[in-house]
Amino acid sequence: MFARVLSAGLLGINAYRIEVEVDCSGGIGQIQIVGLPDAAVREAQERVRSAIKTCSFLMPCAKKWVVNLAPADTRKEGPAYDVPIAIGILAASGLLPTENLSQIYLIGELSLDGSLRPVPGILPMAILCKNAGAMGIIVPEQNAAEAQLIEGLRVYPVSHLKEVCAIIQNPEQGFYLNNEARQNYAKQQNKYFCELDFNEVKGQHTVKRALEIAAAGKHNILLVGPPGSGKSMLAQRLPGIMPSLSFEEALELTKLYSIAGLLNGNQAKSTEEENGDHSPNGAAAAYSLVLERPFRSPHHSASAKGLVGGGMYPRPGEISLSHMGILFLDELAEFPRHHLDLLRQPLENGLITISRAQHTLTFPASFLLVGACNPCPCGYLTDPIKACICSPYQAIRYWSRLSGPFLDRLDLHVDVPRLGEDDLGAGMYSASSGDTGNSNGSSTENSASIRLRVERAIACQKERLGEENFTYNGNLNHRLIKQFCQIDQKSHELLVRAICQFGLSARSYDRLLRVARTIADLEASENITYPHMAEALKYRLRTEQQPGRRVPSAVK
Numbered sequence: 001m002f003a004r005v006l007s008a009g010l011l012g013i014n015a016y017r018i019e020v021e022v023d024c025s026g027g028i029g030q031i032q033i034v035g036l037p038d039a040a041v042r043e044a045q046e047r048v049r050s051a052i053k054t055c056s057f058l059m060p061c062a063k064k065w066v067v068n069l070a071p072a073d074t075r076k077e078g079p080a081y082d083v084p085i086a087i088g089i090l091a092a093s094g095l096l097p098t099e100n101l102s103q104i105y106l107i108g109e110l111s112l113d114g115s116l117r118p119v120p121g122i123l124p125m126a127i128l129c130k131n132a133g134a135m136g137i138i139v140p141e142q143n144a145a146e147a148q149l150i151e152g153l154r155v156y157p158v159s160h161l162k163e164v165c166a167i168i169q170n171p172e173q174g175f176y177l178n179n180e181a182r183q184n185y186a187k188q189q190n191k192y193f194c195e196l197d198f199n200e201v202k203g204q205h206t207v208k209r210a211l212e213i214a215a216a217g218k219h220n221i222l223l224v225g226p227p228g229s230g231k232s233m234l235a236q237r238l239p240g241i242m243p244s245l246s247f248e249e250a251l252e253l254t255k256l257y258s259i260a261g262l263l264n265g266n267q268a269k270s271t272e273e274e275n276g277d278h279s280p281n282g283a284a285a286a287y288s289l290v291l292e293r294p295f296r297s298p299h300h301s302a303s304a305k306g307l308v309g310g311g312m313y314p315r316p317g318e319i320s321l322s323h324m325g326i327l328f329l330d331e332l333a334e335f336p337r338h339h340l341d342l343l344r345q346p347l348e349n350g351l352i353t354i355s356r357a358q359h360t361l362t363f364p365a366s367f368l369l370v371g372a373c374n375p376c377p378c379g380y381l382t383d384p385i386k387a388c389i390c391s392p393y394q395a396i397r398y399w400s401r402l403s404g405p406f407l408d409r410l411d412l413h414v415d416v417p418r419l420g421e422d423d424l425g426a427g428m429y430s431a432s433s434g435d436t437g438n439s440n441g442s443s444t445e446n447s448a449s450i451r452l453r454v455e456r457a458i459a460c461q462k463e464r465l466g467e468e469n470f471t472y473n474g475n476l477n478h479r480l481i482k483q484f485c486q487i488d489q490k491s492h493e494l495l496v497r498a499i500c501q502f503g504l505s506a507r508s509y510d511r512l513l514r515v516a517r518t519i520a521d522l523e524a525s526e527n528i529t530y531p532h533m534a535e536a537l538k539y540r541l542r543t544e545q546q547p548g549r550r551v552p553s554a555v556k
Helices: 044-054 082-092 121-133 143-146 161-169 181-191 205-217 231-236 247-259 268-275 304-308 337-341 346-351 392-399 402-409 422-426 447-465 480-482 489-502 506-522 530-540
Strands: 004-011 014-026 030-034 064-068 104-106 134-142 154-158 222-223 324-330 351-355 360-364 368-373 412-415
Touching: 004 082, 004 121, 014 121, 044 082, 044 161, 044 346, 064 161, 082 104, 082 161, 104 121, 104 161, 104 489, 121 134, 121 143, 121 181, 121 247, 134 143, 154 161, 181 247, 205 222, 205 231, 205 447, 205 506, 222 231, 222 422, 231 368, 247 360, 304 324, 304 337, 337 402, 346 351, 346 412, 351 392, 412 530, 447 506, 480 506, 489 506, 489 530
Parallel strands: 004 104, 030 064, 104 134, 134 154, 222 368, 222 412, 324 368
Antiparallel strands: 004 014, 014 064, 351 360
């Protein structure tokens, strides 16, 4: 007999339809899998044989089953085809009816005892199933919350191969989920709060202002300062002032995390989520939906493939996992120069394209880059108290690791100086001690109030461009810059003088206008004025004075 079962595979961030064709003929009890399977797929024959045995099915003797995974010219990987292969063999052997196989997608890994294990990439597969107009999708129980994010799709959660067989025989009698994901997401968003707050950071008001501008306009930022000045602490609190994710953005992020396999293991913790516990990387276990903007901080020893994505079977890297969120590169100058230069295309286009012999894949990578580094190898080149022990050559070599084209793509360059005595002691004295101390830091602004200003600035951008065509100021193209970033004569003269003195590029010119536009939005100003342009220049010219950055003779 012949049977055809529907399943799905992953190609980049999207799923594609796979037809599992099984032909049963005379033989010696062998299961042969064709259609470019990898080792994990080929080993499915042993898992399937043992799982079928535990379901009390008597497989016919002296039979051979040929399993074809179509299309045959695309390589198949992973154990997600165990369940459709097992059902195809049972149907081809006459042990299950074939009437409902054309309306249900089957996905899952089998254990030797017949139980199902979760697999990555369920969300894009569920999207494919919905678009194909299928009746429903059968998934492992641990993946059910992820699959039910797609509204209007029947999701059958199963824990054993016996349950799959029962659903195939009578789909109407099977237990299925059909949840309202959008309403559930709104409830979860109301419960979410960020534990890290800006009011915990003493001093550094200029840096906080720069981070506020970065969040409001999605401007890449570089923090430079001595060790212990608070660079990492400030960067870690940046997600707390960024706007909330919309449901569509959360769904796109969840799709990426699903493909990367970062949602598995969280689904069973729904009770913990209800009590307010948040799983790592912002994955909401209760509904398997990413609630917060990601904050990724790879170590400087990360490989190029781990950073930008790739591999024999391309998977998203750190820059794609930072999509719509923050990529924090601490000790930026310790990253290999080649790795940093790989970020130049994503910083411009918001996409990373990975080319292989068989196909070319594109992953989204629209992130906010936050870099942090010291001004020299020892870290104290600009410190007013501790002397630097680096030679001029060492300082120049240290900064030469950051290429000019890479630095040109960072909109804001900010000094993070050593904290003074007043800032360090602020708020450390109790009122009962009789010494009031210095209260400069006791009234530090919290993240919630900064976030309100950021959201108002983003609302101005949406009103100006429209919801459908919305893009952050940091991503405005040349046409939109010309239309919405007009400046007066005084601001133009200041900008031209700075470009001539510091030799700034045409890209820098555009980025200065974008930053000035964001500063104006934060001030609720319709036009860019001289103070807005002056503040934008203040954040742009910082690294021109670093060792190894040649200062034009006109400035000297």
